[in-house]
Amino acid sequence: MLIDKRGTLKIMAADAPVKAVAFSPDGRRIVSGSRDSTLRLWDARTGQPIAEPLRGHTGSVFSVAFNPDGSRIVSGSMDRTLRLWDAKTGHPITEPLCGHESAVTSVTFSPDGSRIISGSRDNTLRLWNANTGQAIGEPLRGHANIVTSVAFSSDGSRIVSSSGDNTLRLWYANTGQPLGEPLRGHEGRVWSVAFSPDSSRIVSGSDDSTLRLWPGPKVWPDELCKKLTRNMSRKEWRKWVSPDIPYVEQCPGLPIPSDESQPQARATL
Structure with a gap:
């Protein structure tokens, strides 16, 4: 751990590039994923590592997330799998979650912690049971290029994804069916998406050097009435x-x- 001239806490994480980071819901811990195929837990106040690296992946870890109560971590990797971890012990909870045909680029839990959504370089999204690790239904197909980012709405009823095909897509979380046509407007790959806390808006960031704001499904009736x-x-x-x-x-x-x-x-x- 180092403190630079600006007073910024610098955590010396690994010899390999760090590809993903996330805070625990209570803000006390950080999880990181690295090109060295490991995850590490850190004390967010001191910057000190907590226990040994979490080992199990055989490729770069591209995405990590805590579940809503902070008891579990999910990770997505170049090795085409997701893994679930006990956030206290660092031990894997299930066998690797297999189903994607290429690298897993983005993972996150639903707001109630019961499901996981993942996006992959195989152009699909997949839903998973967060307790058993079993896949739910068929892959969500619609993008014409890699899926770069995924997110749930605050009520867990909708999913948004972004892609290298320059679009965003909305999905029904219960059925996996697409909701409407792709959202078009960016002129380059869309790398990141997020819902606002009340799900009334969606923000996206792209290779075209812009961010775009979109009305979320929650306010579509209001937009139509206008x-x-x-x-x-x-x-x-x-x-x-x-x-x-x-x-x-x-x-x-x-x-x-x-x-x-x-x-x-x-x-x-």
Whole structure:
């Protein structure tokens, strides 16, 4: 550990480049992943290593993350696997999580800690059970180049990913299905994405030297209402939504068109 002229704490981590770092939820520990295939835990206050390196990967560790309660760590590696670790002992919890066909570039836990999402150079994302290490469903396919970054929304219902194909994609976390079309606008690889804490916005960073802000799914109805001049009529609601669901004002404050026709009374036997 060194203190430089600016008072910055410098942790001498390893002889190999450090590829990934993350704080524990309580801010007391740091985990790092290195090109030497190991992870290390550090005391965030003193910069001292905690126990021995975490060994198990056979390639560079590209991404690391703590689960929400700080008890587990997930790592993604050049060796095409993810690994789960006990954050207290540093011991592996399960066998390596295998399924990707190329390097695992990004990993993170869902907000409730029950699932993991990973992105890979094989152009796919995968969902995993964080307790058993088992894959959930089929790979999430849609990107045309490597997946560089992944993130969950704050409620865990959506996933956002970025790619070397210059786009972002949104996914339903429960089904793995894509949500809408790719988000286009960057003119270079998109390297990193994140949801805002309330999931109302998404930020992305790209090779084109720009960041872009995007409305998150949570505010899509509001964004749509800004472009509309009226609500659906009750007749339209019955036709396009359902005659069995009570009418809901879609855009509060906008007019509801007059609808003289009423639902036909249902015949009774």
